[in-house]
Amino acid sequence: MNIKLLWSALAAVLILSLAVLGYYGWDIYRKAPPIPERIVAEGGEVLFTKEQIQNGQNVWQSIGGQQVGSIWGHGAYVAPDWSADWLHREAVILADGFAQRDYGKTYDALDAPTQAVVREHLKKELRTNTYNPDTGDIVVSASRAAAIQQVATHYNGLFAADQSFAELRKAYAIKSNSIPDATRRESMMGFFFWSAWSCAAERPGSPVSYTNNWPAEPLIDNRPTGPVIIWSILSFVALLAGVGALAWYMAIIKERENEQHADAVVDSDKILSWKVTPSMRATLKYFWVVCGMILVQLGMGMAAAHYGVEGDGFYGFPLQDWLPYAVVRTWHTQLGVLWIATAWLATGLFLAPAVSGHEPKGQRFLVNVLFVCLLIIVAGSMVGQWLAVQQRLGFVTNFWFGHQGYEYVDLGRFWQLFLFAGLFIWLALMGRALWPALRQPSQHRSLVVLFFLSSVAIALFYGAGLMWGRQTHLAMAEYWRWWVVHLWVEGFFEVFATVVIAFLFTRMGLLKIQYATAAVLFSTVIFLGGGMIGTFHHLYFSGTPTAVLALGATFSALEIVPLALIGFEAHENYKLTHAAPWVRRYRWPIYFFVAVAFWNLVGAGLFGFLINPPIALYYMQGLNTTPVHGHTALFGVYGMLGIGLMLFCLRAMDQRREWRSGWLSFGFWGLNTGLALMVLISLLPIGLLQTVASIESGLWMARSAEFMQQPYMQVLRWLRVPGDIVFALGMTSVIVFVFGLKGGWSLAEKSPVHKSKQSGTSSNPESIEQPELVHVRAQS
Numbered sequence: 001m002n003i004k005l006l007w008s009a010l011a012a013v014l015i016l017s018l019a020v021l022g023y024y025g026w027d028i029y030r031k032a033p034p035i036p037e038r039i040v041a042e043g044g045e046v047l048f049t050k051e052q053i054q055n056g057q058n059v060w061q062s063i064g065g066q067q068v069g070s071i072w073g074h075g076a077y078v079a080p081d082w083s084a085d086w087l088h089r090e091a092v093i094l095a096d097g098f099a100q101r102d103y104g105k106t107y108d109a110l111d112a113p114t115q116a117v118v119r120e121h122l123k124k125e126l127r128t129n130t131y132n133p134d135t136g137d138i139v140v141s142a143s144r145a146a147a148i149q150q151v152a153t154h155y156n157g158l159f160a161a162d163q164s165f166a167e168l169r170k171a172y173a174i175k176s177n178s179i180p181d182a183t184r185r186e187s188m189m190g191f192f193f194w195s196a197w198s199c200a201a202e203r204p205g206s207p208v209s210y211t212n213n214w215p216a217e218p219l220i221d222n223r224p225t226g227p228v229i230i231w232s233i234l235s236f237v238a239l240l241a242g243v244g245a246l247a248w249y250m251a252i253i254k255e256r257e258n259e260q261h262a263d264a265v266v267d268s269d270k271i272l273s274w275k276v277t278p279s280m281r282a283t284l285k286y287f288w289v290v291c292g293m294i295l296v297q298l299g300m301g302m303a304a305a306h307y308g309v310e311g312d313g314f315y316g317f318p319l320q321d322w323l324p325y326a327v328v329r330t331w332h333t334q335l336g337v338l339w340i341a342t343a344w345l346a347t348g349l350f351l352a353p354a355v356s357g358h359e360p361k362g363q364r365f366l367v368n369v370l371f372v373c374l375l376i377i378v379a380g381s382m383v384g385q386w387l388a389v390q391q392r393l394g395f396v397t398n399f400w401f402g403h404q405g406y407e408y409v410d411l412g413r414f415w416q417l418f419l420f421a422g423l424f425i426w427l428a429l430m431g432r433a434l435w436p437a438l439r440q441p442s443q444h445r446s447l448v449v450l451f452f453l454s455s456v457a458i459a460l461f462y463g464a465g466l467m468w469g470r471q472t473h474l475a476m477a478e479y480w481r482w483w484v485v486h487l488w489v490e491g492f493f494e495v496f497a498t499v500v501i502a503f504l505f506t507r508m509g510l511l512k513i514q515y516a517t518a519a520v521l522f523s524t525v526i527f528l529g530g531g532m533i534g535t536f537h538h539l540y541f542s543g544t545p546t547a548v549l550a551l552g553a554t555f556s557a558l559e560i561v562p563l564a565l566i567g568f569e570a571h572e573n574y575k576l577t578h579a580a581p582w583v584r585r586y587r588w589p590i591y592f593f594v595a596v597a598f599w600n601l602v603g604a605g606l607f608g609f610l611i612n613p614p615i616a617l618y619y620m621q622g623l624n625t626t627p628v629h630g631h632t633a634l635f636g637v638y639g640m641l642g643i644g645l646m647l648f649c650l651r652a653m654d655q656r657r658e659w660r661s662g663w664l665s666f667g668f669w670g671l672n673t674g675l676a677l678m679v680l681i682s683l684l685p686i687g688l689l690q691t692v693a694s695i696e697s698g699l700w701m702a703r704s705a706e707f708m709q710q711p712y713m714q715v716l717r718w719l720r721v722p723g724d725i726v727f728a729l730g731m732t733s734v735i736v737f738v739f740g741l742k743g744g745w746s747l748a749e750k751s752p753v754h755k756s757k758q759s760g761t762s763s764n765p766e767s768i769e770q771p772e773l774v775h776v777r778a779q780s
Contacts, residue, residue, distance in 0.1 A: 065405020670730020
């Protein structure tokens with residue numbers, strides 16, 4: 001493959017994709033559901049004001065936001081989707097009111113033809129857009145105003161301390177009196193109403209609502225639109241075409257790549273020649289903190305799962321009083337991103353001096369400074385989130401130091417800015433260590449440049465999380481949030497990881513540099529070509545225009561294309577463990593890379609595409625099919641990769657001692673088996689049953705307490721326990737192994753490595769006992 005051509009293709013993909021994202025971001029801004037100045041009844045009574053709606057959004061954020069139920073399908077899964085739930089409750093009240101007024105019966109007591117008449121009346125009432133752009137008001141009928149007040153009364157009791165709602169609060173895992181202030185509750189009712197109004201009110205000049213007729217609600221004829229179905233079909237066509245084209249291309253170049261790859265394996269371990277510098281050793285504490293964050297995340301995950309069956313405690317202990325569900329789930333999701341990111345960033349700090357053979361002055365001190373910053377960010381953000389959910393912070397203070405309410409970017413703005421600055425400190429540390437390799441012409445230069453550019457993207461694209469303000473429109477906040485979650489985490493971290501693995505294998509002598517460089521560039525072009533614009537598949541129903549749906553459907557399908565052939569990568573990685581006797585020293589990091597490839601296919605590919613087409617997501621958004629994809633993709637791919645990179649760095653950090661791998665063996669198989677069990681026997685069946693309910697009755701039913709608290713659904717929730725236990729034991733075993741490298745129990749009795757020439761390493765004891773005397777140079 002032509003390296004210059006691949007660089008040109010990568011530049012084209014980045015420029016065009018960013019242009020499309022930018023243009024349609026502006027389009028989303030222009031066409032987002034309007035926030036009215038007032039919600040007014042026909043008689044002149046003001047129900048809600050713009051200030052209340054915007055403050056209500058802040059109240060919702062402060063109690064956990066997307067960690068307590070969801071809005072427009074984005075968020076947690078125990079409590080309802082508030083937009084769908086409000087819409088259904090309002091529709092039922094109105095339908096009964098119309099039926100009683102016109103026929104003297106409840107809606108359910110009417111015969112089918114008469115119900116159809118009532119539904120037409122109801123549809124006209126709720127789907128007619130009465131927003132007046134001149135006055136900024138939404139005018140509702142007296143009947144609808146009364147219905148709004150009834151729904152608001154219901155929610156007011158739910159979020160206050162009304163004991164008649166105790167069982168419902170338990171089903172939703174919401175603590176009693178979660179919003180003590182009545183003014184705050186009233187404001188949040190305004191925000192909930194507006195989010196539901198956006199789901200029903202038709203766009204001006206269109207028969208489709210602002211959310212593309214999402215959620216499914218038979219009472220008002222909210223059903224999939226033509227574009228939802230058409231673009232779903234076209235996404236399947238795009239996927240098949242992409243897979244066919246890629247398979248054809250791979251078949252053509254296979255022989256050539258085999259020739260390039262032939263005889264690449266060397267007969268000695270080049271990692272033994274690395275000089276482990278002070279800054280490289282300083283990264284060890286990062287990996288210890290990674291293990292600590294994993295343990296806390298595990299505990300929070302177990303508590304969050306248990307809240308689904310015992311919504312007010314943990315086996316009788318009143319956990320809600322100390323750690324409400326919103327806090328537990330916030331910490332669980334946030335720590336997942338933070339520990340994975342920390343493992344990857346520490347890997348970059350470890351590899352940069354090894355790549356260039358250069359240890360800049362003061363590098364160790366700066367690595368330690370960055371470590372302290374990381375601890376402050378993690379601890380400070382967690383304390384702020386706890387205070388926010390306990391309703392101890394004002395709106396402004398909460399925005400800066402508390403809980404922003406957006407899943408995966410929950411930390412307050414101050415902590416976001418701190419993290420953003422920390423990423424640029426990390427980038428500076430990477431740059432100063434890589435500089436000699438960047439300016440020195442060599443075969444490795446393209447790979448080094450890509451390594452550095454991916455580091456730049458990691459630091460830069462987190463800045464998208466700073467693009468919304470305290471009262472930014474929800475549609476725009478969602479737009480920028482997915483830049484962080486999809487582009488930053490799933491996009492450029494993926495590129496960074498691909499480059500890092502290529503570096504490892506080339507430095508070990510397992511891949512030729514020309515082959516690795518071309519393969520990395522090619523995979524980056526293919527992945528970002530679909531992945532960047534594919535960000536839009538998260539925004540089908542978030543108050544966005546139809547063009548966003550079309551682009552998201554098509555490009556998210558193309559995003560799956562490279563995953564269809566991921567089995568080749570898994571097979572190639574596995575073969576490397578048998579490439580030479582000395583490679584077995586690295587078999588466990590490589591096994592984790594094999595697991596990454598497997599879960600990339602299953603979690604990101606199969607389970608990702610299960611929910612990606614618009615017609616699928618129309619019924620599945622906000623159901624347990626989403627955490628099926630989330631667990632298998634986020635942990636299965638990025639978590640496994642973080643562990644693999646950590647193990648490689650630990651292996652390279654101390655080459656002189658052999659590992660006792662029993663803990664790792666149990667941990668590897670426990671993690672993979674446990675992850676498969678929790679998904680296949682619990683989350684996936686729950687999600688599919690919810691999907692059936694969503695199709696037949698509407699999303700409100702699939703998320704309702706009536707449905708989720710049924711005995712068989714509770715059994716399926718309890719069936720998470722076996723998988724969770726196996727997974728937790730596996731993760732604990734890996735952590736025990738990591739700390740055992742310091743404590744000694746993870747090391748073989750004969751620690752010094754003395755290998756013969758046949759085994760692939762030098763037989764000279766001095767070259768093994770003192771590897772730090774050898775200064776690594778850029779390999780040619």
